[in-house]
Amino acid sequence: MAVKVLVVDDSSFFRRRVSEIINQDPALTVIDTARDGQEAVDKAIALRPDVITMDIEMPVLDGISAVRAIMAKNPTPILMFSSLTHEGAKATLDALDAGALDFLPKKFEDIARDKEEAVNLLQQRVKAIARKRFMLSAFRNRSVGEPSPVLNKREQPVERPVARPSISPVFKRSGKTYQxxxxxxxxxxxxxxxxxxxxxxxxxxxxxxxxxxxxxxxxxxxxxxxxxxxxxxxxxxxxxxxxxxxxxxxxxxxxxxxxxxxxxxxxxxxxxxxxxxxxxxxxxxxxxxxxxxxxxxxxxxxxxxxxxxxxxxxxxxxxxxxxxxxxxxxxxxxxxxxxxxxxxxxxxxxxxxxxxxxxxxxxxxxx
CATH class of the missing domain: 3.40.50.180 (Methylesterase CheB, C-terminal domain)
Structure with missing residues (x-):
C-alpha cells in the first residue's frame, strides 16, 4: 500500500511541484493538499495521512503551530520545508522541537547536484519518516499549546518520546581510558x-x-x-x-x-x-x-x-x-x-x- 501524503504550503506552485515529485514514486501518493496551517490540522484529523510535508510561514496558522496541534490531536510524521537563512534555521529547529521529524530546504537546488538527485532525496525522506509513526504515540496525551516533550530546560530536561526497552539495561564500565x-x-x-x-x-x-x-x-x-x-x-x-x-x-x-x-x-x-x-x-x-x-x-x-x-x-x-x-x-x-x-x-x-x-x-x- 502506498504511503499517503498530505502536502501543506500556501504557494499553489510549490504544492503542485511537491505533489508531482511525490506522485512519481509508485510507493507514494498525495491524498490532498492544504493552503494554511489550520487547514492542515483539519485534514490531518479527517484524512489520517501517513506523512505530512509542511511549510513554516503560512497564513491563518503558521507551520510550527500546526505541527504542535497535529502532534496533540493526531501524531503524524512531518517533514518541514525551510528557507536556508538564519531565521529559517531557528524556525526549523522550533518545528523539530514541536515534533517534526525532518526538514529539507525549499530550494531543491540547495540540496542536490541535479534535478534527479533532488527528486530522489525528497522521495527517500518521505518514505523514511513514514516508517516511524509509532514513535509519536506519546504526543496523543498532550493538549494543543502544551510544550512539546523535548529537552527544553537546562535545569529540568524532559524526554522526547522514543521507543523504550521493556527492561532498563544495567551498564558496566569497561575500564578503558578516553580523551x-x-x-x-x-x-x-x-x-x-x-x-x-x-x-x-x-x-x-x-x-x-x-x-x-x-x-x-x-x-x-x-x-x-x-x-x-x-x-x-x-x-x-x-x-x-x-x-x-x-x-x-x-x-x-x-x-x-x-x-x-x-x-x-x-x-x-x-x-x-x-x-x-x-x-x-x-x-x-x-x-x-x-x-x-x-x-x-x-x-x-x-x-x-x-x-x-x-x-x-x-x-x-x-x-x-x-x-x-x-x-x-x-x-x-x-x-x-x-x-x-x-x-x-x-x-x-x-x-x-x-x-x-x-x-x-x-x-x-x-x-
Missing part, C-alpha cells in the same frame, strides 16, 4: 543530540566533537540553541579551536572538521574539503582524523541518519582500538548510519537514545 568523544548523525540528529547533550554535567571530562549533516546556515543557530540548553558548552567549531574538556564542537555545515595534534595540543582544522564528498560535514572524514590523533582513546557514537556515513571512519577507529557504539533501530528516526556500523561488526553496543547519556557517564566513571 575524546565523537558523535556522528544525520536525519533525526538535532533532537537526538539535544537529548544526549542536555544530560551531561558541566564538568564533563573530555571534549566532544559533533558531526551533524546540516546546511551551513543552520549550524550556528543549532550550536547556539544547544549551548543555551546544555550545562556543557556548545559552539560551532572554528579553525584553530583548541579542544577543551566540557566543550562540544559542532562541525560547520558545508565544510569538513579535522583534528590535528594530540592530547592538550589537539586543535581543529576547518577546511572546504573535496567537492566529490557527498556530505559536508562528513562523519567519516572527522572520525578518520580523530583515529590518527587520538587512537584508542576515543569513544565514538553513531546516531540516527540515512546512508552509511560513519562506517568507514568507525572502521579506522576500531583498528586503533577505539570504542564504537550505535543507536538502536527502535529509537532511530532512520536506521541507516547506525545499521551500517552495526552490520559491519564495528559497534560493541546498540543503545536506545534515552539511555545513551547514562551509558556515556557510566563508561567515563561519572555514575
Amino acid at each position: 575524546l568523544v565523537a558523535i556522528g548523525t544525520s536525519t533525526g540528529g538535532p533532537v537526538a543530540l539535544q537529548n544526549i547533550l542536555t544530560q551531561l554535567p558541566a564538568d564533563f571530562p573530555y571534549p566532544i566533537l559533533l558531526i551533524q549533516h546540516m546546511p551551513s546556515t543552520f549550524t550556528a543557530a543549532f550550536a547556539a540553541r544547544l549551548n543555551g540548553l546544555c550545562k556543557i558548552g556548545v559552539k560551532e567549531a572554528a579553525d584553530g579551536d583548541v579542544l577543551r574538556q566540557g566543550q562540544a564542537y559542532l562541525a560547520p555545515g558545508g565544510r569538513q572538521m579535522l583534528v590535528e595534534g594530540r592530547g592538550s595540543n589537539a586543535r581543529l582544522r576547518i577546511i572546504d574539503g573535496n567537492d566529490k564528498v557527498n556530505y559536508k560535514p562528513c562523519v567519516d572524514i572527522t572520525f578518520a582524523s580523530v583515529a590518527k590523533s587520538f587512537g584508542d582513546k576515543v569513544l565514538a557514537i553513531v546516531l540516527t541518519g540515512m546512508g552509511s556515513d560513519g562506517r568507514d571512519g568507525a572502521r579506522l577507529l576500531k583498528e586503533q582500538g577505539a570504542t564504537i557504539w550505535a543507536q538502536d533501530e527502535a529509537s532511530c528516526v532512520v536506521y541507516g548510519m547506525p545499521q551500517a556500523v552495526t552490520k559491519a561488526g564495528l559497534s560493541s553496543e546498540s543503545l536506545p537514545l534515552d539511555r545513551i547519556a547514562q551509558r556515556i557517564l557510566v563508561e567515563l566513571g561519572r555514575q
Whole structure:
C-alpha cells in the first residue's frame, strides 16, 4: 500500500511541484493538499495521512503551530520545508522541537547536484519518516499549546518520546581510558543530540566533537540553541579551536572538521574539503582524523541518519582500538548510519537514545 501524503504550503506552485515529485514514486501518493496551517490540522484529523510535508510561514496558522496541534490531536510524521537563512534555521529547529521529524530546504537546488538527485532525496525522506509513526504515540496525551516533550530546560530536561526497552539495561564500565568523544548523525540528529547533550554535567571530562549533516546556515543557530540548553558548552567549531574538556564542537555545515595534534595540543582544522564528498560535514572524514590523533582513546557514537556515513571512519577507529557504539533501530528516526556500523561488526553496543547519556557517564566513571 502506498504511503499517503498530505502536502501543506500556501504557494499553489510549490504544492503542485511537491505533489508531482511525490506522485512519481509508485510507493507514494498525495491524498490532498492544504493552503494554511489550520487547514492542515483539519485534514490531518479527517484524512489520517501517513506523512505530512509542511511549510513554516503560512497564513491563518503558521507551520510550527500546526505541527504542535497535529502532534496533540493526531501524531503524524512531518517533514518541514525551510528557507536556508538564519531565521529559517531557528524556525526549523522550533518545528523539530514541536515534533517534526525532518526538514529539507525549499530550494531543491540547495540540496542536490541535479534535478534527479533532488527528486530522489525528497522521495527517500518521505518514505523514511513514514516508517516511524509509532514513535509519536506519546504526543496523543498532550493538549494543543502544551510544550512539546523535548529537552527544553537546562535545569529540568524532559524526554522526547522514543521507543523504550521493556527492561532498563544495567551498564558496566569497561575500564578503558578516553580523551575524546565523537558523535556522528544525520536525519533525526538535532533532537537526538539535544537529548544526549542536555544530560551531561558541566564538568564533563573530555571534549566532544559533533558531526551533524546540516546546511551551513543552520549550524550556528543549532550550536547556539544547544549551548543555551546544555550545562556543557556548545559552539560551532572554528579553525584553530583548541579542544577543551566540557566543550562540544559542532562541525560547520558545508565544510569538513579535522583534528590535528594530540592530547592538550589537539586543535581543529576547518577546511572546504573535496567537492566529490557527498556530505559536508562528513562523519567519516572527522572520525578518520580523530583515529590518527587520538587512537584508542576515543569513544565514538553513531546516531540516527540515512546512508552509511560513519562506517568507514568507525572502521579506522576500531583498528586503533577505539570504542564504537550505535543507536538502536527502535529509537532511530532512520536506521541507516547506525545499521551500517552495526552490520559491519564495528559497534560493541546498540543503545536506545534515552539511555545513551547514562551509558556515556557510566563508561567515563561519572555514575
